[in-house]
Amino acid sequence: MQEPFHSIPLVWIIQEDSLANRLPVYVERGFQNLLSYWKSVFSRVNVIVFPDYTLPMLYSVLDAGNFFVIPGSPADVWAVEAYSKSHEKYQLRKENGFLKDEIVVVVVGSSFFYNELSWDYAVAMHDVGPLLIKYARRNSVEGSFKFVFLCGNSTDGYNDALQEVASRLGLLEHSVRHYGFNGDVNGVLLMADIVLYGSSQVEQGFPSLIVRAMTFGIPVITPDFPIIKEYVAEGAQVIFFQKDNPEGLSRAFSLFISNGKLSKFARTVASAGRLHAKNMLALDCVTRYARILENVLNFPSDALLPGPISQLQQVSWEWNLFRKEIDLGTGDILNMDEWGTSTSSRNSSVVDLLEEEFTKNITENENRSADQDTISELDWDVLHDIESSEEYERLEMEQLEERMDGTFASWDDIYRNARKSERFKFEANERDEGELERTGQPVCIYEIYSGSGAWPFLHHGSLYRGLALSSAARRLRSDDVDAVSRLHLLNYTHYRDILCEIGGMFSIANKVDNIHKRPWIGFQSWRAAGRKVSLSISAEKVLEETVQETEGDVMYFWAHLDMDGGFTRNNNDVLTFWSMCDILNGGHCRTAFVDAFRQMYGLPSHVEALPPMPEDGGCWSALHGWVMQTPSFLEFIMFSRMFVDSLDALNANSSKVNSCLLSSSELEKKHCYCRVLELLVNVWAYHSGRKMVYLDPLSGSLQEQHPIERRRGFMWMKYFNFTLLKSMDEDLAEAADDGDYPREKWLWPWTGEVHWKGIYEREREERYRQKMDKKRKMKEKMFDRLTKGYRQKTLGG
Numbered sequence: 001m002q003e004p005f006h007s008i009p010l011v012w013i014i015q016e017d018s019l020a021n022r023l024p025v026y027v028e029r030g031f032q033n034l035l036s037y038w039k040s041v042f043s044r045v046n047v048i049v050f051p052d053y054t055l056p057m058l059y060s061v062l063d064a065g066n067f068f069v070i071p072g073s074p075a076d077v078w079a080v081e082a083y084s085k086s087h088e089k090y091q092l093r094k095e096n097g098f099l100k101d102e103i104v105v106v107v108v109g110s111s112f113f114y115n116e117l118s119w120d121y122a123v124a125m126h127d128v129g130p131l132l133i134k135y136a137r138r139n140s141v142e143g144s145f146k147f148v149f150l151c152g153n154s155t156d157g158y159n160d161a162l163q164e165v166a167s168r169l170g171l172l173e174h175s176v177r178h179y180g181f182n183g184d185v186n187g188v189l190l191m192a193d194i195v196l197y198g199s200s201q202v203e204q205g206f207p208s209l210i211v212r213a214m215t216f217g218i219p220v221i222t223p224d225f226p227i228i229k230e231y232v233a234e235g236a237q238v239i240f241f242q243k244d245n246p247e248g249l250s251r252a253f254s255l256f257i258s259n260g261k262l263s264k265f266a267r268t269v270a271s272a273g274r275l276h277a278k279n280m281l282a283l284d285c286v287t288r289y290a291r292i293l294e295n296v297l298n299f300p301s302d303a304l305l306p307g308p309i310s311q312l313q314q315v316s317w318e319w320n321l322f323r324k325e326i327d328l329g330t331g332d333i334l335n336m337d338e339w340g341t342s343t344s345s346r347n348s349s350v351v352d353l354l355e356e357e358f359t360k361n362i363t364e365n366e367n368r369s370a371d372q373d374t375i376s377e378l379d380w381d382v383l384h385d386i387e388s389s390e391e392y393e394r395l396e397m398e399q400l401e402e403r404m405d406g407t408f409a410s411w412d413d414i415y416r417n418a419r420k421s422e423r424f425k426f427e428a429n430e431r432d433e434g435e436l437e438r439t440g441q442p443v444c445i446y447e448i449y450s451g452s453g454a455w456p457f458l459h460h461g462s463l464y465r466g467l468a469l470s471s472a473a474r475r476l477r478s479d480d481v482d483a484v485s486r487l488h489l490l491n492y493t494h495y496r497d498i499l500c501e502i503g504g505m506f507s508i509a510n511k512v513d514n515i516h517k518r519p520w521i522g523f524q525s526w527r528a529a530g531r532k533v534s535l536s537i538s539a540e541k542v543l544e545e546t547v548q549e550t551e552g553d554v555m556y557f558w559a560h561l562d563m564d565g566g567f568t569r570n571n572n573d574v575l576t577f578w579s580m581c582d583i584l585n586g587g588h589c590r591t592a593f594v595d596a597f598r599q600m601y602g603l604p605s606h607v608e609a610l611p612p613m614p615e616d617g618g619c620w621s622a623l624h625g626w627v628m629q630t631p632s633f634l635e636f637i638m639f640s641r642m643f644v645d646s647l648d649a650l651n652a653n654s655s656k657v658n659s660c661l662l663s664s665s666e667l668e669k670k671h672c673y674c675r676v677l678e679l680l681v682n683v684w685a686y687h688s689g690r691k692m693v694y695l696d697p698l699s700g701s702l703q704e705q706h707p708i709e710r711r712r713g714f715m716w717m718k719y720f721n722f723t724l725l726k727s728m729d730e731d732l733a734e735a736a737d738d739g740d741y742p743r744e745k746w747l748w749p750w751t752g753e754v755h756w757k758g759i760y761e762r763e764r765e766e767r768y769r770q771k772m773d774k775k776r777k778m779k780e781k782m783f784d785r786l787t788k789g790y791r792q793k794t795l796g797g
Helices: 018-029 032-044 075-086 089-095 119-135 158-169 185-191 208-215 246-254 264-277 282-296 319-327 350-373 377-403 411-437 452-457 493-499 501-509 537-549 577-584 589-601 630-652 674-687 722-738 757-788
Strands: 011-013 047-050 067-069 103-108 145-150 176-179 194-197 220-223 239-241 443-449 464-468 520-525 554-557 626-629 691-695 702-705
Touching (some): 011 282, 018 032, 018 350, 032 350, 075 185, 075 208, 103 185, 158 176, 185 208, 208 264, 220 246, 239 246, 443 452, 443 501, 493 501, 493 674, 501 520, 537 691, 577 674, 626 630, 630 674, 674 691, 722 757
Parallel strands (some): 103 145, 103 194, 194 220, 443 464, 554 691
Antiparallel strands (some): 520 626, 554 626, 691 702
């Protein structure tokens, strides 16, 4: 819910009702803030997926129009297999009072009606009545039958209602029993010899209780609903009967009974159903999830796109991936406690944690309010001291007014300004604690981030300092740099998004002496820690020691471009710097770079404008993870500002509105320039003759990349010469100073300082004029005193 992750597609899969059962309690107790919080959380999610159609009804209070149901989750099979490893069928029957040779028939129905006896079960009793009369009215040579109704809660009077029906039908005592959904549902199913699905409701999805019964290896009798017939075959995995047809049900039931025991046919159906249940819903489930991802995800340019959904064939779950969890005995989502919560998830539920935090905050606020309402003796002493201090200040002010010749401002204004100055001074001192830690350090690495969600990825210590691209994103109690306050351009969300990290670099370079006074400077994206390429403690020590001994222009980098990262190579082509840049920018990197480079230097169309980058197997910098001398950094920024301006000019001249020259992906339009600018430092460092050294982020070992002696004949030194870049920078500054803008939206003046010789001369003249004005005023003041006289008032007069 925090930037920079707020725009990432998020899909939730909710398979339990723990939160749903708490929602009425929150309403009853007046926990409106907690309800509002959960509503905002559910609104953040792109799609919330439920495994059946009952859960969306329970969570309807939080529905933000993003609910989606995908039946067929492997959780039911997973839960059954885990339960089977820790429970034995006949031991459960013994504990529940069922004899080994008794036929236990479990009647289940729809779970939509959870807390009250439903019409669904009344209809079921009508259909099952003939069976009860035939098999539960007397003991016969055909065997002893016990009918178990699985419905509702065990404490809501279900059992009494069923016993009344049994008595009315003249059934044997204890031949009909009741178990609730708040008990051991899996245990009830495992004890069964036959499961009868007696619901009269046409289900939207395949009933999960039937899946569980089949997975336990229990023969199932079910109405011939279309949703069930779609996945199982008559007489092969289950037996069907026509709904509201007691005679048909009796005929189907008789197929499973032979001489008072389960027939061979019943065991065959149960065995086939167990094998079939494991994967019968897998294809539809996977296909529906694929459709969701197809609609939710916008793939970046460098992603290998998945194949079409139509190519999916017969799908089975990868049960070997679930095996470890099954062996641990987890996953029972139907065994619920008094809250209606899965017992396997109660111990570590985020619902519990948020609830505890919310109630704790309420208690603290109430205690704080109670403390504030009570005035202690100490409060009276403080109030007396304040009044005495104010009286003393008032008398002192009166005495000073009598001694002063004139008053330039009221004492209230002076006092207010003094207090404000003290407060600002205190805040400045607080921010300077980090600066004191960095005293004596030769280098400072600025970690660039754009939201509070990135805080856990940032480093602490004297080597690092945060650089926030948004004022609201700055860490509390830190001396992080606010990039927006240093560069007004970053106030505009559009430019902050398309420039990304290099926008933060522009802000540091803008009047750099005010913020950075060290000989070396470095940067690192917050993403480096997430990709495990940030510096280890040993590598940090190596870097600090190395820069103190380094002479000459060197760029040290530790996050390198992955030249092999799983990309498909056609015809065994070797990935080069520019081909990787194309992959990362939708195939448009070279074209955009050439056009921007040509416009930047005013090159004619027949002149080559793509700087060559070697294929020597060396590494290239990525994620802005590098360190160089501060003057070299300012030179790089000078080059980058002009390149970005040319690139923006090309993009602004595009005929398409809100287009991006570097990508056609909707996902990358927002951050249009980011990926090419991430690689720009490599082009500048290589062709300006800087030594490039790779620092292993783990071991701290150093290795030079693309040695300078091997660059002879490849470097374009004439385009990256400092004298040329400086003259180009001054030409742009003069045009900006004169108001001679080449286009309406000229980006360059907004990316940093604007200086040229004329500005220096004008500033010098202004300083000289101010100096002369000051001298003139002093002479006039002295002349007035000599001519008009000056008499000081007598003390106490």
